[in-house]
Amino acid sequence: MKLVINGQEMEFAAGASALDVLEKLPKEVKKEALVARHNGKLISLMEPLPGDGEVEFVAFDDPDGRWTLRHTASHVLAQAVKALRPEAKLAIGPAIDNGFYYDFDVDEPFTPEFLKDVEKEMSRIIKKNSKLERFELPREEALELMKDEPYKVELINDLPEGSVISFYKQEGFTDLCAGPHLPSTGRIKAFKLMSIAGAYWRGNEKNKMLQRIYGTAFTSREDLDAYVQRLEEAKKRDHRKLGRQLDLFDILDEGPGFPFFFPKGMILRNLLEDYWREIHRKAGYEEIKTPMILSRKLWEQSGHWDHYQENMYTTRIDDEDFAIKPMNCPGGILVYKRRMWSYRDLPIRSGELGLVHRHELSGALHGLMRVRCFTQDDAHIFMTPEQIRDEIKGVYNLIDEVYSVFGFKYHVELSTRPENSIGTDEMWEQATDGLQGALDDLGVDYVVNEGDGAFYGPKIDFHLEDSIGRTWQCGTIQLDMNLPERFDLSYIGPDGEKHRPVMIHRVVFGSIERFIGILTEHFAGAFPLWLAPVQAKILTITDRADEAALKLQKALEDTGIRTEIDLRNEKIGFKLREARVMKIPYMLVLGDKEAAEGTAAVSVRGQRDSIGSMTADELIARMKEEVRTRAIF
RNA sequence: GCUGAUGUAGCUCAGUCGGUAGAGCGCAUCCUUGGUAAGGAUGAGGUCACCGGUUCAAAUCCGGUCAUCAGCUCCA
Numbered sequence: 001m002k003l004v005i006n007g008q009e010m011e012f013a014a015g016a017s018a019l020d021v022l023e024k025l026p027k028e029v030k031k032e033a034l035v036a037r038h039n040g041k042l043i044s045l046m047e048p049l050p051g052d053g054e055v056e057f058v059a060f061d062d063p064d065g066r067w068t069l070r071h072t073a074s075h076v077l078a079q080a081v082k083a084l085r086p087e088a089k090l091a092i093g094p095a096i097d098n099g100f101y102y103d104f105d106v107d108e109p110f111t112p113e114f115l116k117d118v119e120k121e122m123s124r125i126i127k128k129n130s131k132l133e134r135f136e137l138p139r140e141e142a143l144e145l146m147k148d149e150p151y152k153v154e155l156i157n158d159l160p161e162g163s164v165i166s167f168y169k170q171e172g173f174t175d176l177c178a179g180p181h182l183p184s185t186g187r188i189k190a191f192k193l194m195s196i197a198g199a200y201w202r203g204n205e206k207n208k209m210l211q212r213i214y215g216t217a218f219t220s221r222e223d224l225d226a227y228v229q230r231l232e233e234a235k236k237r238d239h240r241k242l243g244r245q246l247d248l249f250d251i252l253d254e255g256p257g258f259p260f261f262f263p264k265g266m267i268l269r270n271l272l273e274d275y276w277r278e279i280h281r282k283a284g285y286e287e288i289k290t291p292m293i294l295s296r297k298l299w300e301q302s303g304h305w306d307h308y309q310e311n312m313y314t315t316r317i318d319d320e321d322f323a324i325k326p327m328n329c330p331g332g333i334l335v336y337k338r339r340m341w342s343y344r345d346l347p348i349r350s351g352e353l354g355l356v357h358r359h360e361l362s363g364a365l366h367g368l369m370r371v372r373c374f375t376q377d378d379a380h381i382f383m384t385p386e387q388i389r390d391e392i393k394g395v396y397n398l399i400d401e402v403y404s405v406f407g408f409k410y411h412v413e414l415s416t417r418p419e420n421s422i423g424t425d426e427m428w429e430q431a432t433d434g435l436q437g438a439l440d441d442l443g444v445d446y447v448v449n450e451g452d453g454a455f456y457g458p459k460i461d462f463h464l465e466d467s468i469g470r471t472w473q474c475g476t477i478q479l480d481m482n483l484p485e486r487f488d489l490s491y492i493g494p495d496g497e498k499h500r501p502v503m504i505h506r507v508v509f510g511s512i513e514r515f516i517g518i519l520t521e522h523f524a525g526a527f528p529l530w531l532a533p534v535q536a537k538i539l540t541i542t543d544r545a546d547e548a549a550l551k552l553q554k555a556l557e558d559t560g561i562r563t564e565i566d567l568r569n570e571k572i573g574f575k576l577r578e579a580r581v582m583k584i585p586y587m588l589v590l591g592d593k594e595a596a597e598g599t600a601a602v603s604v605r606g607q608r609d610s611i612g613s614m615t616a617d618e619l620i621a622r623m624k625e626e627v628r629t630r631a632i633f
Numbered sequence: 634g635c636u637g638a639u640g641u642a643g644c645u646c647a648g649u650c651g652g653u654a655g656a657g658c659g660c661a662u663c664c665u666u667g668g669u670a671a672g673g674a675u676g677a678g679g680u681c682a683c684c685g686g687u688u689c690a691a692a693u694c695c696g697g698u699c700a701u702c703a704g705c706u707c708c709a
Binding site: 101109110111112194195196197198199200203204205209210211212214244245251252253254256311356358360361362363364365366369370371374376472473474475476507509510511513514515539541542543544569570571572573574575576577578579580581587589591592593601603608609610 | 634635636637638644665666667668669670671672682699700701702703704705706707708709
């Protein structure tokens, strides 16, 4: 057969495998190849190539290469667990973003000590460098082979008629698997089991909870160590830890999921809200505030009472049911309905920093990222159908501007019509075209999640990346074809008749609390000057400089610079260390020399040595400029 | 909510076999007035998460509750 490799045509005997091809290629390629692509389709190195075509070798730097290595590692994990606990039933074991896992059904849960034994057994299997073999079976024989593995039987039975049922086998261990895999276990050069967790069979909470073992694997010890190191570093920027260390915020046992903000955290929060108001005013929004507790009747009309009640906190007032708002929209709608609108008034952009409460499951809580009360930087836009595309573009640009100010990486997802949706095909088409058209006009890259929209409309989600690569949904633009109907919203068109406005919900930060959590991790607590709760700290060397220090503090504070002063009888090294631990951007040292000159010796965060002496005026000018430009270092 | 682990001073953590509690940081007082990442001494500070059980005796063993952590499910 004729194969094209790197643009070069070569001749091979029929039935040759990618391994045979590798024999003819440079040693480095052979060493690094984990899997091959034959005409774009992945195939294990040891399997016979199906015929003529282009062959490409895939190494660890390619996601498919990583996936193959880690998938084989998960088979080794399963083999090791079976060797130590033969009664364990196998579920599934895929590769994932940063590693792999395997789910087992066992009577006794796994322990950390057991993981050590599993790692030893895995090392033994890898050392033996057993070959993996692929084979296929007809359904009946496949079921017979897997008759003692009920989860595998279920998987085989769920395969559509006519599917290829393939297995991979190494050293007497056989697993149902589509592949591809490494040619031998010895190709796993470095691995580590990370953790044990429970996980529902097929991800459904109605099913049995299985025991999952997470692990990761690399092609070298160094890469594995670097990965483990990165995780350690990320732990240091955990916002829960930094929130406490920097005295910003915390969640106490007395209020699970209900965060406390301390004075410095409030400064940060208020600055974010000030910034939010500034950009929204410029973008043509008006601000409102709606009540936190509203009548059951309103929630019945909005549909929340029927569909969201288990997440709502309710109360009784004068023998009537009320609910603490889990969303701001019904209140926002009442504000819209307070009077009649003309098409000339639209679009109406109505923003609200709205505190909502939702009863989240206890196990879902996570610092500021997942809480039971949070402030949405919400806005509802009411408009004519023709205005959809331009409004979406406006919101997109606003969100993009905000994320750029903080230097965030993000990606965009578009979710379309789900199964159980309301509204007509025409309505959905118009709505989806509006969102998609706006994204296309802007030339944005986005992922489409077919059928992942809400029952009442399509949406665009913005996902921000945190310090360890986790993504969090923050901004969303959500089209709503439900509430305008339920609340019978209208505006008067040029024809003098009533028309139904289109409504969108949108948030930029998502929740102020979550955004602060992400910001804290993103900057590792070293906030840019414009956001830093304490912008400058004045440190004296001896008490002879106290008077000059207090004078400098007044000069800075008079121009609005947030300042702390340390007049304690401590050595300058000690005072500086404390200021650095608190990640304060400007440290101003005053001794006899500076007191006499009327200057301060300036040190900035992140630089080891002083950047020189400045007068108060010079310093103020420098800091003001840095704040004005919202500079990030 | 589910699975597993954890809960000791404000923080980070020791605490052996069941015999009644420790360190460092922080805090207070005193000494030290010094030049870019921790000067020294003394002292205060604990219902060992909470409730119950076993025991002559429980931080320690057992049960329950609450909270936290890692995941699953769900979600801004």
